[in-house]
Amino acid sequence: MAEMRVLVTGAASGIGKGIAEKFLAKGSKVILLDKDEETLTNTIEELKSLNPSVQSVLCDLRNEVKIQAAADGAWSYWDGIDVLVNNAGVAVRESFIDIPLSNWDHILDVNLRGTFLLSQILAKKMIDSKISGSIINMSSKNGLSGSSKLTHYNSSKAGINLLTQSMAVELAAMNIRVNAVAPGFIETPLDRNLKQKEKNLNLTDKTPMKRLGTIHEVANGVYFLASKEASYITGTTLVIDGGHLANGSEF
Numbered sequence: 001m002a003e004m005r006v007l008v009t010g011a012a013s014g015i016g017k018g019i020a021e022k023f024l025a026k027g028s029k030v031i032l033l034d035k036d037e038e039t040l041t042n043t044i045e046e047l048k049s050l051n052p053s054v055q056s057v058l059c060d061l062r063n064e065v066k067i068q069a070a071a072d073g074a075w076s077y078w079d080g081i082d083v084l085v086n087n088a089g090v091a092v093r094e095s096f097i098d099i100p101l102s103n104w105d106h107i108l109d110v111n112l113r114g115t116f117l118l119s120q121i122l123a124k125k126m127i128d129s130k131i132s133g134s135i136i137n138m139s140s141k142n143g144l145s146g147s148s149k150l151t152h153y154n155s156s157k158a159g160i161n162l163l164t165q166s167m168a169v170e171l172a173a174m175n176i177r178v179n180a181v182a183p184g185f186i187e188t189p190l191d192r193n194l195k196q197k198e199k200n201l202n203l204t205d206k207t208p209m210k211r212l213g214t215i216h217e218v219a220n221g222v223y224f225l226a227s228k229e230a231s232y233i234t235g236t237t238l239v240i241d242g243g244h245l246a247n248g249s250e251f
């Protein structure tokens, strides 16, 4: 699988950047998609040392016209894409009662609608080009179990799980596998910001492994699902959470 052509969304920072690094280190050709131009430019410069062929495409995943242009542009770099990683996502912590419609729409638009649209465009291209592709969607433990202050985020990630299953069912006949990963608490700038804002938040209290996961551990799961090692795996959501969800009855 050394020659995989891979598009990773939300790849300018955090987990997406780590996923891009993993594929680059394994010899894949990688395109980073993000809406944040400055961070994307800096990240590309940094990652060129791993593989000078790394490319980028600027796109706000809330906009269907920009998504189409980004998909066309990304496809044209190497005349095809074998692996799409729909990693980009946004979250805001606020009570259900207080969620403004604008935040509901923003989170659902990036996390779910953007994933649907980009996947649909690239799946069609894969089918037309007879590419045996793989699509990996970024879910979360929050898509499999509820929590306070993240109703919109949790709903978007639950949607990702059923989007993943439904796409997998229809696309299996076209040799496209579709899976998701569901990380628990991962050590990222996002988690560090949360802890700074809410000092009482203990992110590892209910996690049996008693530590945050690393970006590298999530990237390993994504790479596995994209690889030939996972050739009979489709429609699944791989939980990477240090046992957090398994601990549901603990008090």
Ligand SMILES: NC(=O)c1ccc[n+]([C@@H]2O[C@H](COP(=O)([O-])OP(=O)(O)OC[C@H]3O[C@@H](n4cnc5c(N)ncnc54)[C@H](O)[C@@H]3O)[C@@H](O)[C@H]2O)c1
Pocket (backbone or CB within 6 Å): 009, 010, 011, 012, 013, 014, 015, 016, 033, 034, 035, 036, 059, 060, 061, 062, 087, 088, 089, 090, 091, 110, 138, 139, 140, 141, 182, 183, 184, 185, 186, 187, 188, 189, 190, 191
């Ligand atoms: N950090 C965690 O603990 C954790 C846990 C479970 C799941 N996740 C999921 O992992 C994914 C990555 O999270 P992260 O922690 O690396 O976050 P992050 O904020 O570090 O990275 C998200 C990236 O997505 C990009 N992005 C945001 N909105 C976009 C848009 N409209 N169009 C294009 N790009 C956009 C951002 O610019 C950023 O580079 C998300 O889907 C998140 O829900 C994270």
